[in-house]
Amino acid sequence: MATLFSKPHAMADVPLHYCPGCTHGIVHRLIAEAIDDLGIEGRTIGIAPVGCSVFAYDYFNCDMVEAAHGRAPAVATGIKRVDPDHVVFTYQGDGDLAAIGTAETVHAATRGENITVIFINNAIYGMTGGQMAPTSLPGQVTQTTPYGRDVKTAGYPIRVCEMLSTLDGVALAQRVTVDCVKNVRTAKKAIKKAFEYQIEGLGYSIVEVVSSCPTNWGLSPKDALEWLRQNMLPYYPLGVYKDVKEGESRE
Amino acid sequence: MSERVLMKGNEALAEAAISAGCRHFFGYPITPQTEVAAYMAKRMPKVGGTYLQAESEVSAINMVLGASSAGARVMTSSSSPGISLKSEGISYLAGSDLPALIINVQRAGPGLGGIQPSQADYWQATRSTGHGDFHILVLAPSTVQEMVDLVADAFDLGDKYRMPVMILSDGMLGQMMEPVSLPEKAVESLPEKPWATNGHKNQRKHNVINSLYINPPELETLLHERYKKYDHINKTEQRAEEYLTDDADLIIVAYGASSRVSRSAIDMARAEGIKVGMIRPITLWPYPVDYIEKNVNHVNSFLCVEMSMGQMVDDVRLAVNGRKPVSFFGRTGGIIPTPIEVLNEIKKIAGGI
Numbered sequence: 328m329a330t331l332f333s334k335p336h337a338m339a340d341v342p343l344h345y346c347p348g349c350t351h352g353i354v355h356r357l358i359a360e361a362i363d364d365l366g367i368e369g370r371t372i373g374i375a376p377v378g379c380s381v382f383a384y385d386y387f388n389c390d391m392v393e394a395a396h397g398r399a400p401a402v403a404t405g406i407k408r409v410d411p412d413h414v415v416f417t418y419q420g421d422g423d424l425a426a427i428g429t430a431e432t433v434h435a436a437t438r439g440e441n442i443t444v445i446f447i448n449n450a451i452y453g454m455t456g457g458q459m460a461p462t463s464l465p466g467q468v469t470q471t472t473p474y475g476r477d478v479k480t481a482g483y484p485i486r487v488c489e490m491l492s493t494l495d496g497v498a499l500a501q502r503v504t505v506d507c508v509k510n511v512r513t514a515k516k517a518i519k520k521a522f523e524y525q526i527e528g529l530g531y532s533i534v535e536v537v538s539s540c541p542t543n544w545g546l547s548p549k550d551a552l553e554w555l556r557q558n559m560l561p562y563y564p565l566g567v568y569k570d571v572k573e574g575e576s577r578e
Numbered sequence: 579m580s581e582r583v584l585m586k587g588n589e590a591l592a593e594a595a596i597s598a599g600c601r602h603f604f605g606y607p608i609t610p611q612t613e614v615a616a617y618m619a620k621r622m623p624k625v626g627g628t629y630l631q632a633e634s635e636v637s638a639i640n641m642v643l644g645a646s647s648a649g650a651r652v653m654t655s656s657s658s659p660g661i662s663l664k665s666e667g668i669s670y671l672a673g674s675d676l677p678a679l680i681i682n683v684q685r686a687g688p689g690l691g692g693i694q695p696s697q698a699d700y701w702q703a704t705r706s707t708g709h710g711d712f713h714i715l716v717l718a719p720s721t722v723q724e725m726v727d728l729v730a731d732a733f734d735l736g737d738k739y740r741m742p743v744m745i746l747s748d749g750m751l752g753q754m755m756e757p758v759s760l761p762e763k764a765v766e767s768l769p770e771k772p773w774a775t776n777g778h779k780n781q782r783k784h785n786v787i788n789s790l791y792i793n794p795p796e797l798e799t800l801l802h803e804r805y806k807k808y809d810h811i812n813k814t815e816q817r818a819e820e821y822l823t824d825d826a827d828l829i830i831v832a833y834g835a836s837s838r839v840s841r842s843a844i845d846m847a848r849a850e851g852i853k854v855g856m857i858r859p860i861t862l863w864p865y866p867v868d869y870i871e872k873n874v875n876h877v878n879s880f881l882c883v884e885m886s887m888g889q890m891v892d893d894v895r896l897a898v899n900g901r902k903p904v905s906f907f908g909r910t911g912g913i914i915p916t917p918i919e920v921l922n923e924i925k926k927i928a929g930g931i
Contacts, residue, residue: 370777372648384786390775392647393788395670398640401632405644405652406775408602408628413648413777431640434633 335359337368337388344382348541348548351379351447353505354514355386358416358445361519362389365526371414372406374399376428378420379453397428400435403442414525416443422452425461425485432491439496439530443521446487449538450559457543461485464562469543484562488535492569498529500568504537504560506552513565529571537563580762587722588613588655588683588752590760591745592621594729595653595679599765601627602652604641606634606660609693610749611683614655635660639667639680646676647787649774651733655681657749658699659690661707668742669708673789675773675804677736679729680707680714680744683752686912694912695749695835700889703746704863711801713808715743715815716862718833722756728860730761735815737769739807746862748885750835750914811864818866819858822848823873826855828927831870831894832883833859835914840883843920852928862890870897879903881927883920886910 334340338359345351362368368389375383377396384391394402399417407415424432424446435442451469452458458471462484466475476484488500499521503514514536521532537559541551567573585593592614595603603618615631622629628645632638638654645652656664661682671678684699686692703716715735719725728745736743775785791797821841823829832840837858847854857873859866870880879902882891891906898904907923909915 368778369780372775372777374644381790384788388784390778390785391787392644392775393674393786393790394643395640395666398636398643398667401637401640402644402647404630404637405602405604405641405646405650406648407644408630408641409645409648409650410776430633431637434637 335363337362339386339388341385343386345379346542348539348551350505350536350538353511354445354447354536354538355383357511357515357518358418359387360515361522364519365522367414367522367526370412371416374402374415374417376417376419376423377454378423380418380420380447381454383418397423397426398431399423400428400431400440400442400444404435404440407440407442411441411528414522416445416522418445419447420453421446421448421450421460421462425487433494436491436531436533437494437496439498441525441528441530443525444531444533445518446533446535447538448487448535448563449540451540451543453540453543462487464558486563488533488568491533497531497533497569498524498571499532501533501570502535502537502563502565502568504555504565506539506555535563537565580759582757582759584755585722585758586613586753586755587725587747589617590722590758591681591725591729591747592617593760594726596621596625596627597761597764598651598730598733599768600651600653600679600733601625602645602650603628604630604632604638604645604652604654606632606638606656608657608660610685610695610752611655611657611681613752614681614683635663636666639664642678643667643671643674643676646671646678647674647775649771649776651768653679653681655683657683657685658687658696661699661702665708668714669710669712670789671742672708672712672714673710674787675740676742676787677733677740678742679732679736680742682744682746684746684748686910692912693749695885695914696910696912697748697834697836697885698887698889698910699746700862700884700886703744704865704893707744712804713863714741715739715811716746717743718746718860718862719751720834720837720858722751722754722758725751726758726760730765739811746834748835815861816864816866816868817860818869819860820855820869821858822855823857824855826853826873827878828852828854828881828924829873829877830854830856830881830883830920830924831859831890832856833862833890836883836885839915839917840920842917843924846917846921847924847928852924854924854928859890865893865897867897870894874898874901877902879905879927881923882906883915884908885914
């Protein structure tokens with residue numbers, strides 16, 4: 328009997344711990360599919376820093392390193408500099424990448440560090456139970472912005488792809504989402520491209536995935552995706568912010 | 579022995595690391611260690627290695643963690659305030675059983691402190707260079723030659739025990755020039771690291787480098803295992819130099835720069851007929867308690883000399899365990915004690931003997 332559907336080889340056959348409706352599972356799968364498609368599992372090293380996805384080291388079959396909060400780009404740099412044939416990716420949340428790890432992110436990007444970054448932007452700290460993230464929207468209610476994010480005191484959200492696309496070392500900066508089949512397909516292409524750019528030695532590639540967190544947003548999985556479409560996407564427009572091969576373009 | 583050359587401590591250390599097979603250096607400028615980084619920036623490209631100036635000490639130590647995960651012989655160097663920044667990464671290195679060489683060319687603290695030599699990071703180095711239950715190996719050279727000799731040992735010990743190693747230098751040893759013989763032969767082959775995350779090449783299961791253990795009994799068991807290793811190191815890796823201890827009534831305990839001053843003071847005291855000697859710890863962790871034990875019965879007292887307000891003296895007191903008096907003399911804030919000051923202290927104590 329022909330197999331019609333199976334887990335990618337690069338993905339471990341274990342249950343994921345993520346909450347129902349969380350989009351981490353989809354993104355994990357897209358990464359594993361890209362690794363399979365490119366036949367690079369044997370030379371890929373993934374880095375899972377602190378956040379909901381810290382256990383990703385159990386979910387991928389390539390070699391994995393767990394990193395301190397925010398430090399994944401530095402750890403990735405160390406691994407990559409030991410052997411440029413390593414294919415190195417980090418899997419970072421918004422707090423990790425755009426708050427505690429901003430310096431590591433900006434400098435890995437500006438060095439043109441030849442790594443691939445998968446950035447999960449769900450506008451909230453998931454693992455610690457729903458606090459304000461650097462990407463939480465103005466007015467968004469979180470555990471630490473109980474009256475809504477007041478930009479006068481808590482500042483404005485950071486648009487990561489826009490910011491990083493100004494840096495010369497960045498080869499690819501693309502924002503995608505996985506709320507529907509069409510967008511999942513686009514996300515898959517973007518993630519595969521990000522790995523391809525690394526393999527070609529073009530520099531730092533980042534794919535930002537606008538994601539949902541039903542548990543900490545206090546919404547059902549379906550309503551969370553609708554909230555994402557209504558609130559996140561207008562603030563974080565999807566598209567290609569930088570692509571050294573095709574020049575600046577937007578979808 | 580190879581030809582003797584006149585070199586600065588910081589530069590000799592860097593060259594010794596290259597001889598020992600280190601090809602990856604990640605650092606950040608800070609006085610008084612910057613010569614290590616500058617030397618590496620000059621030499622690494624010539625030997626096919628990596629020199630990378632990180633955006634911070636925090637990043638540098640995490641680059642070290644990455645390179646070590648991938649199986650490389652790797653190091654970083656800094657000075658006191660920078661080591662505080664590295665402490666997060668050192669804890670993660672220890673928690674992930676990763677080897678790495680960390681150099682601390684100590685300056686005065688706390689805070690920004692000063693840029694002159696100091697030994698005020700002893701507690702930080704030996705008690706806890708980060709959060710959690712762990713130790714790192716700490717080596718303390720007292721000459722430029724010993725700095726060179728200890729570098730290869732430090733890398734080997736780190737690989738053997740899969741743990742971070744610190745060379746605790748100071749602004750005096752780092753900046754001073756002395757004649758030194760560099761290793762004649764560079765290290766050619768490094769130990770296999772089957773645990774490294776360097777790509778499984780479809781030939782083994784995936785390797786994971788990790789310090790997260792969410793299940794308390796699992797973490798407790800792991801820590802017990804790691805402490806068995808520490809116990810073994812405590813028993814087998816203690817190193818110290820004894821100087822004129824056989825007939826000594828008073829033994830000075832001093833390491834690094836302050837041991838050099840103490841040696842001069844001892845020679846002056848001996849010339850005056852005062853029987854004083856020295857135990858100079860070379861390993862600060864494990865602390866060379868066996869050397870104290872060996873001498874504790876025949877001496878009248880101990881004097882700990884440091885460039886701090888008194889930190890290593892705690893370890894001397896723990897080793898002596900109340901059996902003999904232990905006194906302390908120190909200068910701090912970036913001041914190096916003079917031999918005369920130490921001699922006066924010796925006389926104060928000897929007068930009471």
